[in-house]
Amino acid sequence: xxxxxxNVLVIGAGFAGVKVCQxxxxxxxxxxxxxxxxxxxxxxxxxxxxxxxxxxADIAFPIRQIFRNQSxxxxxxxxxxxxxxxxxxxxxxxxxxxxxxLVVATGATHxxxxxxxxxxxxxxxLKRVEDAIEIRKxxxxxxxxxxxxxDEASRRAKLTFVVVGGGPTGTELAGALREIAAEKIQEDYxxxxxxxxxxxxxxxxxxxxxxFPPSLSEKAKKSLERMGVEVRNxxxxxxxxxxxxxxxxxxxxxxxxxxxxxxxASPLGKCLGVELDRAGRVKVNPDCSVPGHPEAFVIGDQxxxxxxxxxxxxxxxxxxxQMGKYVAKIIRxxxxxxxxxxxxxxxVYFDKGMLATIGKARxxxxxxxxxxxxxxxxxxxxxxxxxxxxxFRNKLLVMINWIFTYIFDSKGARLITGDFHPRxxxxxxxxxxxxxxx
Amino acid sequence: xxxxxxNVLVIGAGFAGVKVCQxxxxxxxxxxxxxxxxxxxxxxxxxxxxxxxxxxADIAFPIRQIFRNQSxxxxxxxxxxxxxxxxxxxxxxxxxxxxxxLVVATGATHxxxxxxxxxxxxxxxLKRVEDAIEIRKxxxxxxxxxxxxxDEASRRAKLTFVVVGGGPTGTELAGALREIAAEKIQEDYxxxxxxxxxxxxxxxxxxxxxxFPPSLSEKAKKSLERMGVEVRNxxxxxxxxxxxxxxxxxxxxxxxxxxxxxxxASPLGKCLGVELDRAGRVKVNPDCSVPGHPEAFVIGDQxxxxxxxxxxxxxxxxxxxQMGKYVAKIIRxxxxxxxxxxxxxxxVYFDKGMLATIGKARxxxxxxxxxxxxxxxxxxxxxxxxxxxxxFRNKLLVMINWIFTYIFDSKGARLITGDFHPRxxxxxxxxxxxxxxx
Numbered sequence: 001x002x003x004x005x006x007n008v009l010v011i012g013a014g015f016a017g018v019k020v021c022q023x024x025x026x027x028x029x030x031x032x033x034x035x036x037x038x039x040x041x042x043x044x045x046x047x048x049x050x051x052x053x054x055x056x057a058d059i060a061f062p063i064r065q066i067f068r069n070q071s072x073x074x075x076x077x078x079x080x081x082x083x084x085x086x087x088x089x090x091x092x093x094x095x096x097x098x099x100x101x102l103v104v105a106t107g108a109t110h111x112x113x114x115x116x117x118x119x120x121x122x123x124x125x126l127k128r129v130e131d132a133i134e135i136r137k138x139x140x141x142x143x144x145x146x147x148x149x150x151d152e153a154s155r156r157a158k159l160t161f162v163v164v165g166g167g168p169t170g171t172e173l174a175g176a177l178r179e180i181a182a183e184k185i186q187e188d189y190x191x192x193x194x195x196x197x198x199x200x201x202x203x204x205x206x207x208x209x210x211x212f213p214p215s216l217s218e219k220a221k222k223s224l225e226r227m228g229v230e231v232r233n234x235x236x237x238x239x240x241x242x243x244x245x246x247x248x249x250x251x252x253x254x255x256x257x258x259x260x261x262x263x264x265a266s267p268l269g270k271c272l273g274v275e276l277d278r279a280g281r282v283k284v285n286p287d288c289s290v291p292g293h294p295e296a297f298v299i300g301d302q303x304x305x306x307x308x309x310x311x312x313x314x315x316x317x318x319x320x321x322q323m324g325k326y327v328a329k330i331i332r333x334x335x336x337x338x339x340x341x342x343x344x345x346x347x348v349y350f351d352k353g354m355l356a357t358i359g360k361a362r363x364x365x366x367x368x369x370x371x372x373x374x375x376x377x378x379x380x381x382x383x384x385x386x387x388x389x390x391x392f393r394n395k396l397l398v399m400i401n402w403i404f405t406y407i408f409d410s411k412g413a414r415l416i417t418g419d420f421h422p423r424x425x426x427x428x429x430x431x432x433x434x435x436x437x438x
Numbered sequence: 439x440x441x442x443x444x445n446v447l448v449i450g451a452g453f454a455g456v457k458v459c460q461x462x463x464x465x466x467x468x469x470x471x472x473x474x475x476x477x478x479x480x481x482x483x484x485x486x487x488x489x490x491x492x493x494x495a496d497i498a499f500p501i502r503q504i505f506r507n508q509s510x511x512x513x514x515x516x517x518x519x520x521x522x523x524x525x526x527x528x529x530x531x532x533x534x535x536x537x538x539x540l541v542v543a544t545g546a547t548h549x550x551x552x553x554x555x556x557x558x559x560x561x562x563x564l565k566r567v568e569d570a571i572e573i574r575k576x577x578x579x580x581x582x583x584x585x586x587x588x589d590e591a592s593r594r595a596k597l598t599f600v601v602v603g604g605g606p607t608g609t610e611l612a613g614a615l616r617e618i619a620a621e622k623i624q625e626d627y628x629x630x631x632x633x634x635x636x637x638x639x640x641x642x643x644x645x646x647x648x649x650f651p652p653s654l655s656e657k658a659k660k661s662l663e664r665m666g667v668e669v670r671n672x673x674x675x676x677x678x679x680x681x682x683x684x685x686x687x688x689x690x691x692x693x694x695x696x697x698x699x700x701x702x703a704s705p706l707g708k709c710l711g712v713e714l715d716r717a718g719r720v721k722v723n724p725d726c727s728v729p730g731h732p733e734a735f736v737i738g739d740q741x742x743x744x745x746x747x748x749x750x751x752x753x754x755x756x757x758x759x760q761m762g763k764y765v766a767k768i769i770r771x772x773x774x775x776x777x778x779x780x781x782x783x784x785x786v787y788f789d790k791g792m793l794a795t796i797g798k799a800r801x802x803x804x805x806x807x808x809x810x811x812x813x814x815x816x817x818x819x820x821x822x823x824x825x826x827x828x829x830f831r832n833k834l835l836v837m838i839n840w841i842f843t844y845i846f847d848s849k850g851a852r853l854i855t856g857d858f859h860p861r862x863x864x865x866x867x868x869x870x871x872x873x874x875x876x
Binding site for chain 1 (some may be wrong): 475476477493494495496500502503506512513514515578579582583585602610626627854
């Protein structure tokens with residue numbers, strides 16, 4: 001064992017970063033894991049927080065709890081502002097930390113295609129806990145305001161939800177929005193007829209879910225349409241303001257626009273001074289290292305890589321976890337067995353398959369060429385997602401919430417919190433149907 | 439049945455307001471329930487959200503869900519800005535609503551004794567969901583910052599928690615803060631020794647929990663002290679800033695000060711133009727009506743009343759619920775049986791007893807003269823609180839969370855959300871004890 005243990009600095013506690021740290025549990029290194037949040041977020045279920053089915057705490061795990069039994073790790077709540085590959089040092093607002101190995105895994109967010117300044121305030125994305133709570137607030141406020149709105153045009157606009165981007169997040173969110181309209185939650189707003197709630201999914205491509213084979217895209221589209229979602233393929237958003245959205249030449253009055261399109265890697269990649277792809281992802285070597293810096297890795301959604309078998313590594317949780325395990329293994333081998341850098345095996349992505357849910361009891365699956373959809377795909381989706389939810393506590397709570405939602409059609413986390421200003425200008429009359437005078 | 443049904447306007451969906459509306463379920467009236475939030479908050483458990491044991495959604499129920507099966511009620515998300523007793527109309531930012539009966543039940547908050555402008559930002563209170571999330575954030579940030587703080591004085595200040603006010607809220611919060619320090623959560627911060635975390639409970643009176651008999655106050659104090667809380671009776675806070683607090687002549691460096699002292703009724707009482715007590719509560723008639731206005735009632739924490747038996751009605755949830763039921767009955771009798779105003783029976787408070795929890799498996803109880811404390815009191819407290827949690831769903835989730843917390847000493851909702859700026863200036867070394875090189 002060396003007298004000074006190597007420092008491994010991991011930035012980002014997403015799927016990739018957590019896996020690197022866990023993979024180094026028994027390796028004689030000092031690990032430091034930096035994240036701007038104190039929790040690891042299970043992003044695939046974030047849309048369920050946005051649609052008020054789950055609480056944020058159900059899908060966010062304190063990072064320190066994950067590493068409770070790992071003695072060689074330091075958890076630091078800090079946002080990294082700069083990376084100096086030459087001096088081998090990173091900088092936060094308040095300190096500098098040096099490293100022997102660096103792993104950058106700060107992920108990606110949506111891309112407003114250069115319109116973030118104009119559009120982001122009208123059409124929030126769905127990447128962070130705060131985003132989900134903001135979207136939940138907007139959905140619930142729309143129903144509250146619409147229930148007492150007398151002007152029919154304004155009421156329709158309040159009950160029109162436009163989701164931009166037909167990838168998994170957008171599709172799941174659109175499905176959830178229609179479910180809200182069809183469920184008991186809608187009964188709570190007596191003047192609102194569920195079928196009048198419009199949900200429009202806008203996709204620039206010629207099909208939604210383009211990560212999946214065309215047959216499953218078609219199945220997903222059919223499922224959404226059966227639920228009442230209007231799916232617009234080959235449709236591009238050209239304008240968004242506080243009253244609506246323009247899709248191509250069509251103006252859609254809509255008070256609720258949510259953004260789930262495009263990919264924009266974390267800006268931290270720019271600090272590295274190496275080549276990025278169009279989405280801002282770092283073009284890494286076959287071993288996930290930064291060109292010219294074998295001691296620095298970029299993994300997860302932030303990395304752009306075609307693996308040794310010619311497969312473009314997708315921006316999915318399983319790929320991020322595999323890269324994390326892979327980099328941990330490289331570091332372990334070099335630190336413990338002194339394997340030279342030249343001997344590194346390139347990363348190979350193992351495609352376990354893909355799953356996406358469309359609505360209650362509806363999903364699509366593409367498992368190593370085996371394509372299927374419907375209820376069984378949804379059961380598989382539920383099982384896989386529960387298995388991945390790290391802690392038993394959360395698994396149990398999420399399961400109970402799902403069971404309740406499934407049986408009773410009732411959303412459990414319908415809280416409007418933070419600052420908000422409902423614009424309710426009238427109060428509708430209620431006409432009690434029956435009175436049994438007591 | 440009259441051709442036009444009377445309008446009953448209820449402001450505030452706390453315990454009192456909800457009970458009024460429920461009591462009018464079968465009465466031929468139009469009920470409108472106005473609240474600035476879309477949920478009914480189970481305030482007695484709010485300190486568990488602040489201490490990261492529960493999520494806000496566990497103790498906040500969508501108002502519309504509560505009244506799903508009541509057909510004569512209208513739920514309006516709006517903050518009432520003014521009341522005109524003469525014209526019988528209330529005003530929100532966006533509309534006016536007229537009424538035949540008015541029930542004001544907007545509760546009370548803490549009182550900073552005229553120092554709110556100076557102290558509130560350093561010492562947040564605990565009345566709203568947002569308060570609880572803010573306090574949770576401060577507690578978790580304090581641990582995060584302290585874990586990497588090298589300066590011993592600054593570290594001690596970060597780990598010193600001062601709770602001002604020894605009523606139920608302050609006592610429960612102080613107990614919860616010591617529990618965090620003693621529990622597994624503390625193990626996640628490896629450089630922090632739980633016993634060095636100071637929790638100080640400051641009470642201006644000569645005993646804490648002065649709503650209880652002196653013997654139980656003493657028991658509560660002993661319990662807190664056994665847990666490691668420093669209880670200061672006859673102690674007054676004279677200054678608070680971002681570095682600490684002055685208690686009498688003593689300066690206590692503390693980065694975390696929480697406020698749970700004093701009572702200040704909702705400002706809406708002032709609009710009524712009638713006499714208020716020192717805490718801003720409306721001095722109501724024996725029938726809870728506003729002097730000179732038999733059609734307008736003020737109930738719950740916002741009312742100041744000595745009942746027909748000479749008992750000062752306390753600012754407690756059971757009292758609020760009883761007043762709510764009472765007012766509903768009056769309205770019901772007048773609307774359906776045309777009982778004249780002069781025939782109203784005065785309100786009589788029925789004291790079912792009081793319960794307060796001090797920490798895990800510790801509580802005090804005073805049930806109609808039967809005074810007891812310890813584990814059995816805590817079991818009773820748990821059962822009573824679960825029973826009152828309105829929906830089964832929430833009851834089950836809260837129970838599971840409690841069981842986990844009890845068995846595994848693990849807090850489930852440790853999320854820092856919203857804006858924050860951790861001040862971490864160093865990163866501590868970790869010294870891995872053992873390595874089993876794989």
